[in-house]
Amino acid sequence: MILRPDTDPVGRVVATELKPATPHQFHFWTATETTIGIGTIVKVEAAGRGEPGEGRVVYGVVTDAYAYSDLATPLHDVVGAEGDPARAAEAPTARQEIRLWTAAVLRQIPEEPLQPVPLGRVFVASDADVAQALRMDAYLSGATPTAIPIGLYSSGGLEAPVYLDADFLLGPEAAHLNISGVSGLATKTSAVEFLLGAVFQHFPRHKGRIAAVCFNVKGPDLCFLDQPGALTDEDRARYERLHVVPQAFSPVHYFAPFKADGVNLNTLRTHPGLVETVEPLVWGLGEVLDFAEVLLNRDDIDAKADAFIDFLSDRVLNREFEDGFGGTHRVQTFADLERLFRAIFDGLELSGRSDMWRTHHIATIRKVRNRLGNVSTRCKGLVTDDGAANDLPWGRFEDRAVYVIDLANVDPLGQDLVFARVVSKLREHLEKRALGVDAVAVFVDELNKYAPADGPETYVKKMLLDISERGRYLGLVLFGAEQFRSQVHRRVVGNAATQVFGRMDSDELATPSYQVLSPATKIKLATLPVGELMVRHPHFTQPIFVRFPRPPVLRGRDGVERFPPAADLPFEEAVVRQLVRLDRRVKPNVVRDLIADREEDDVRRALGATRRERPADVVAFFRRVLGARVGPESPRERAVVPPLNPLSEEPY
């Protein structure tokens, strides 16, 4: 708590014709040695009774700073030192110099009439002042407080908590958070981890249930959210100050697709002690076809392909369908679809008819077949041929749970597909109020990849725009992160009511997006230490710098060291492990015997069905789905022509 009494002013407002005090900005001077710095919050009070502005209190944040002496021109210093720089420091008297600060007004009390800042005394802001200055008093207290801690405002060793308004972070008034900063130094992921923890602990009960869906798109960043990390005493003190309990997330549900072998999970969380908590993410044709648009690049987007995909979805998928050449198909899997395509091509060729099939040109059919085939190849492991899907628990989302989808090693096409489908399903369920929670924070890193400022209008980008502009009504909240904000679509970042900045790149700061920041603020942003952020929030009229504690979870790199990923298991062992995970009573040797000499595709199919069904007796179900062993045909006894009588060696 900032306990220092505010009876001693640290500065005084000054105004000249060239640098006047206005309703939005003022200047003040301080002693040369002062704790004031860029980002410091100060309070101005009229100097005394009867002076202009008496009773008016103004809060401001320091945005720029100047130091100068009474030296008229640099030449005078040269003359005074007789051209010798060493002598300049020997002058018996130090020149008068000033520390002059520019501050932007955060709040005036009373708010009306809005007047220039009085030329009064300047004080360092206390806890209560910070709350007033940032208008946090409106949501910190009352019957239904909605404050969520984001960090500690620090000045001269003093710290005061800064809170965001849940109504403006998670909807419905405004929503979304965007965080920018250079990799490694901006601690974007750590900041989001801390904030999610704070959200889970402080999200008001009256606003309902909340969960988070995190897409892990690089390395092991989010793979150990359920594991406690090391904290320093300083971190613990900050947590205490922010009224946040430093604890790892619980529950955390991990999802990762398989690798191409279809049995080993494509994630870095494969340590034997953790892998059992990772659910496979597997989709079949139905899941993919709904989002086929994701698979089409800009050149592919034409009405004909769209129409054919719609035709497949509406008329073919999961129903009896006659191909027009005498064949009947029930398409449920990629394999079924491929058989249909073959039947169509063969039928057209054999019948010698035109290149049209049911009003669709064969070229369009070939294109769609090519794209769908492509996804099953490039995303092997995510997309299964046999249609046995394993998905997020739609409709059964838990309150204060984190759902991590590990896509770090998935093909970009697959990442797009997963992203599009998961977010669309979230939206669909939230619209129906049937997700299990009332709000979901979706954390997406590398936002510049999914919603670039330029480039083609992809399905994913359109979807992100849609969330940004309408998600707040549904409780679908985007927590986006990227290195360069200027490279993200401006409507996506523009709709983020809360904007957070870590250490920024100087080139990035030179872009027009940062014109509103003073040069000093930009310099501070370019040199921001790890763990410090600049926050913009609807209630804050100016950006505020805060410090946040290290998140209480294991960092990705540390997690990989403590829980090194296991090597890929041989096919048989991987199958055994998955079945054991479904039922601890499963005996590995029984499974090994069952799958010995069986086709891997058959085993995968049986495994997928078992996983989807989750039967009481796993082995029995698996055995049944796998089918009876077709024993190898015993070698037919060859009819042997009886040998002749032994040849007599006798030649005669």
Next chain:
Amino acid sequence: MRWMDAAIAAGAVPAAFVPEASLGRTDLTTVTGADLVEGERLRALPVGAAVGPPGPAAFLDGIQYWAVTGYDGVTPIVRAYVAAAIRRRGPDRRLHTVAEAIREIGITCRAALSPAVRNALARFEVDLIDLPVAEASQPGRLLAAAHVQVDRAREQIERDLAEPYVASMGKEEWLVVDGLLSDTVALARHPRAVGVVKSHGAQYFEGEDLVTALTLAQGHRTSVFRPRGHRHQPVFSWYLRLWPWQGNDLHYGLLRVEAQAAEDTVARASALSAWLLGERAPLSTPDARWDRLLYPIYEVEAYLKSRAPGDLLPLPGARLPRTGT
């Protein structure tokens, strides 16, 4: 200023005539001669390289502002502000105020005022200097007399500050005064008080000695002399050239130093001069007198000016034409 408002309400006419302010002390204006106390004839002596101060030093300066703020008939009503301060240089090489005094006064001829205005002034406890009727016969005469009163008031508060201060100074401590030392007994007799005179209306020499005094080379001083016929306390004095005058003016960079009238002063005249030479830096620009104005004195003056009432300060960039000139 409430008392002035009352006077205007009683019939006085508001005015805003700011005479040329006397920002520093004026030197004597007559040729008085001098008695040489060092050597047989006035010589130019090199003082050696500039050196640091011999000990902790404090600096005394005063300011005065005055303006005609009203007329009752043709009788001027003058408002004046005088202030003085001693600022001591600390180990951080910065000056800190150790003593300060101000006085705000009104000056007029009460007898020449109308009864209404006189009564209006009487209702307030105005620090009023009442000039004799003879001085009020012409507005110009009254202003000249007012100027003298303002000078005296400023000199008085400087004395009021200086006397207790030098009495309490440490053994190594020095006080540098802007202007004459000989105005104040305590200063003139103190071994570590130094007066620095920037204006040279008074001439103490003629002929070759005058040439020697006014054409000193940079870093040189004259022999020590005793100003003759001085109106106040006896002191020793010498000229010191801070900056080369060639290409400028005879008085450019020329100081006259006053110190205690004692043998020790002669012995350490060169050392004191070397110290003052060292005080050239930093330059006291943008003040036009920077060639003779020591920076600490300049800073005391700036300090006093910053605290002076704004309505008495001449506005360098005033947009309206000055009245009453």
